[in-house]
Amino acid sequence: MPASQPTLRLATLACAYGVTLLSGTPSIAAVEAFGFPKLSKPSLSVPNPLKVRGGNRGTIAGGTNSPLSVPDLKSSTKSALTVSAGGTDEVSAGPTPPKAKTTILILVAVLAVTKALASTTSLSAIAESAGVISAGDTAWMLVASSFVLAMTPGLALFEAGLLRSKNTVSIIAQCLSGLSLLSVLWFFCGFSLCFGPTDLGILSSPMDHLMLKGVGWSTSLAAAPSIPGVLFASFQCMFAAITPLLVTGAFAERLKFKGFLTFSVLWSLLCYYPMCHSVWGGGWLAQKGVLDFAGGIVIHAIAGVASIVTAKMLGPRSTKPDGPNESSMPIAAAGAGLLWMGWFGFNAGSSLTAGGLAANTLLVSHLAAAAGSLVWTALDWTTQGKPTLLGILNGALAGLAGVTPASGFVHAPSGLAIGALCGLASYYGVYFLKDRMGIDDALDVSSVHGITGIVGSLAIGLYAATAINPDGANGLFFGGGTSQLVKQGLGVAVGCVWSLITTFGIMKFLKAAGMARIDDNVEAAGIDISEHGEAAYQL
Secondary structure (H helix, E strand, C coil): CCHHHHHHHHHHHHHHHHHHHHCCCHHHHHHHHCCCCCCCCCEEEEEEEEECCCCCCHHHHEEECCCCEEEECCCCCEECEEECCCCCCEECCCCCCCCCHHHHHHHHHHHHHHHCCCCHHHEEEEECCCCCCCHHHHHHHCCCCCCCCHHHHHHHHHHHHHHHCCCCCHHHHHHHHHHHHHHHHHHHHHHHHHHHCHHHHHHHHCCCHHHHCCCCCCCCCCEEECCCCHHHHHHHHHHHHHHHHHHHHHCCCEEEEHHHHHHHHHHHHHHHHHHHHHHHCCCCHHHCCCCCCCHHHHHHHHHHHHHHHHHHHHCCCCCCCCCCCCCCCCHHHHHHHHHHHHHHHHHHCCCCCCHHHHHHHHHHHHHHHHHHHHHHHHHHHHHHHCCCCHHHHHHHHHHHHHCCCCCCCCCCHHHHHHHHHHHHHHHHHHHHHHHHHHCCCCCCCHHHHHHHHHHHHHHHHHCCCCCCCCCCCHHHHCCCCCCCHHHHHHHHHHHHHHHHHHHHHHHHHHHHCCCCCCCCCHHHHHHHHHCCCCCCCCC
């Protein structure tokens, strides 16, 4: 049913008020137009003599009538603290309290938009169930979704431990804020664009499942007939959130935070969603017979290409560490451990059932990780003379990323072989891309994820067996000939080219808008203090 006149008026007022805020000249009259009381700044009373420990980790000491100030970590300006005379010193609040105009805008926008869109998510619009919901499958997918969610903080810890201490807060902030932003984007339109009825084989309409319209909690979808529709949407949400975040490891220590947020949204809309729909949503690559069980093409290959493009267009870091680059290898190891465990939900959860396929996929994934780790250890030992912890971790992640597309189509020996091949390919990929081509991919995303995603996707054409998964195909080594290998090559080529084009366009836009690279002085000082006003370690 159409939105009521009061609702439309409220939405219009919210938009109008938002314009006044963006113009930088909001007025009291605009606030009062919404019927909100005029807000006054809060004050803090402390006894004499005045000694305040500020929120910016600085100590301010003074007596009555002493004008005090503290430096703002985000700019060169100072926030004055005015002290009044008398037995009690009254300090007017600086930038710490939330601004009234921002709070009002958020509240009004939430109320107006939610009310205006309520008619699009009618509870009576839930589609009929595509199958009988299984309690066992539902329980497993709840666990698997939680495992994949844990991969994002795992990624944040892994990357933070491998970066310099002055940039660790920034990478964690990017990962966790990206998780929030991309989850909301997925709820509004992402799921609909990826898993709605196909339109030209590239995208669905954003209106088909706008705000998960028609996705039930007690009914299932055709893509996952034995679990609730909202659970399938939640599981896929974790994939959609972490995929753009993989690229953070490539442009780490260089990209502005607002540039990161813009990149994440645009790259999701222009690159990830079309590829997800093309392969997993019944789009044209799926119709061509391209297989990707858990994201070799849809996730790792396109993220790897995006990493090369962003690192190349941003240029190398202007400051190089004098000693080791890693701020904390134990933190990196803890993050890698979370990723390893989370990958069981990532790959085995993609079976969407709690049965033999999920069990086999888990084993295949684990063996591939072990093989990749051993290969990197052996190569480090023979080339550098020492087995490094970094090599052990990178090798395991390379094996996991590489086996991802094939994990639900191959048996354990094939998984071991794919993991070893991906460990070898990624190790030499780091040497070629970073040392020979000079691309400053800070955390080697292009090799550990990109090259391995390509190798693993092609390996389906060699190792896949319908005895493992009847919905798959037989590869070359199992009597299927080269037909599936050709199809996989098509999928890899399309994914890489699409990622190259879209990422290049997005980076050109960010550079033109002044949202790309941070200033040299900010890079030298560290992004943590300059962009977030926080430090990872108080030494």
